[in-house]
Amino acid sequence: MNCDLTSLAVAGVRRLKPYDPGKPIEELERELGIRGSLKLASNENPLGASPRAVEAMRRELDKVSNYPDGNGFALKQTLAAYHGMPAAGVTLGNGSNEILELVARAFLRPGLEAAFSKHAFAVYPLVVQAVNATARIASANPPEHSMPYGHDLKALAALINDATRVVFVANPNNPTGTWIGSEPLRDFINDLPATTLVVVDEAYSEYVQNPDYPNVARWLEQFPNLIVTRTFSKIYGLAGVRVGYGLSHPDVAELLNRLRQPFNVSSLAQYAALAALEDSDHVTRSREMNTHGLAQFSRAFESRALSYIPSVANFICVNVGQAALPIYEALLREGVIVRPVASYALPEYLRITIGREDQNRRVLAALDKVLGL
Ligand SMILES: *Cc1c(COP(=O)(O)O)cnc(C)c1O
Numbered sequence: 001m002n003c004d005l006t007s008l009a010v011a012g013v014r015r016l017k018p019y020d021p022g023k024p025i026e027e028l029e030r031e032l033g034i035r036g037s038l039k040l041a042s043n044e045n046p047l048g049a050s051p052r053a054v055e056a057m058r059r060e061l062d063k064v065s066n067y068p069d070g071n072g073f074a075l076k077q078t079l080a081a082y083h084g085m086p087a088a089g090v091t092l093g094n095g096s097n098e099i100l101e102l103v104a105r106a107f108l109r110p111g112l113e114a115a116f117s118k119h120a121f122a123v124y125p126l127v128v129q130a131v132n133a134t135a136r137i138a139s140a141n142p143p144e145h146s147m148p149y150g151h152d153l154k155a156l157a158a159l160i161n162d163a164t165r166v167v168f169v170a171n172p173n174n175p176t177g178t179w180i181g182s183e184p185l186r187d188f189i190n191d192l193p194a195t196t197l198v199v200v201d202e203a204y205s206e207y208v209q210n211p212d213y214p215n216v217a218r219w220l221e222q223f224p225n226l227i228v229t230r231t232f233s234k235i236y237g238l239a240g241v242r243v244g245y246g247l248s249h250p251d252v253a254e255l256l257n258r259l260r261q262p263f264n265v266s267s268l269a270q271y272a273a274l275a276a277l278e279d280s281d282h283v284t285r286s287r288e289m290n291t292h293g294l295a296q297f298s299r300a301f302e303s304r305a306l307s308y309i310p311s312v313a314n315f316i317c318v319n320v321g322q323a324a325l326p327i328y329e330a331l332l333r334e335g336v337i338v339r340p341v342a343s344y345a346l347p348e349y350l351r352i353t354i355g356r357e358d359q360n361r362r363v364l365a366a367l368d369k370v371l372g373l
Helices: 025-032 051-063 072-085 097-108 123-130 154-159 182-191 250-259 268-280 280-303 324-333 357-372
Strands: 092-093 111-117 133-137 164-170 198-199 226-231 244-248 315-317 350-354
Touching: 025 324, 051 315, 072 092, 072 268, 092 097, 092 250, 097 123, 097 164, 097 198, 097 226, 097 244, 097 250, 111 123, 111 154, 111 198, 123 133, 123 244, 133 154, 154 164, 154 182, 198 244, 244 268, 280 357, 324 350, 324 357
Parallel strands: 111 133, 111 164, 164 198, 198 226
Antiparallel strands: 092 244, 226 244, 315 350
């Protein structure tokens, strides 16, 4: 007998729209029959991984028949020392995405709520819906604000009630590149009820240069409801091996640890992450190149009278003054992949990952051609 298999799924999953990972370079080149195209769409490090991380993986390749260390002992110890906290508060994840998902599975259920900002990272609504909890979305800063479309912590705080178990704060946020300073963030966390956990997602923290940008991991002792997430996917250039982590109170880490798969972080990923942490030169080089690239794009947009969202991360959103999807498609035909962000309620914006200087020039030239500038 036939049966609608979709109707068998739990309600949260039936309503779920999968994360859109963006167009792979191989797919574009196959479709257009071209080569040498450029992808600045997924906030990957244009310098690649640290050569030391790559070498570490090579060294370990002949041991891949063994299971990884399921407890990630060495990596947890190193991260704990790096952040000056006990290893019992470190949770390793298959990317920091997994930490976000584990938090939702551990603390949310139907009838409970999670709050986050409009234009915030797309994974928050996904993990909340998957467990059939309720997502409450705060209005963001208005366009004329000095951090346009950034998180409005007052609006976010106004959504918190007895049912709010998790708040997600991206600092900096993707796709806006906006950020929150130390004082407002600390006040926000301080005012939360003890029953509301706050996840501060710091996927891009290593790029931020502003002295007001907080090192939230230092607040863990003061706030037992705080969870910080970090990743090796962005400045460390290890997006393909999938490793990220959460920092929290040991009790929270212990709960997340119960839920995760036994071997959720591969052995190669653990070795790569350990080696990447030792290569601070690579991080510095990547950060400096990014700072130059941000300035390059900002200047270019200003000289073209294109408005953009000031960013501190490794991407920048530019307003193309019209529906951005056709512009994105025209750029594809120029062999340039960027990211349309209409799904983030920013339909006239394109998000461009900061590349090397020559790559940035190439995107700008393609944009000029497509926009007739
Ligand atoms: C990229 C990104 C992540 C991390 O992704 P992983 O590769 O799973 O570590 C987390 N949060 C934000 C806001 C991101 O943009």
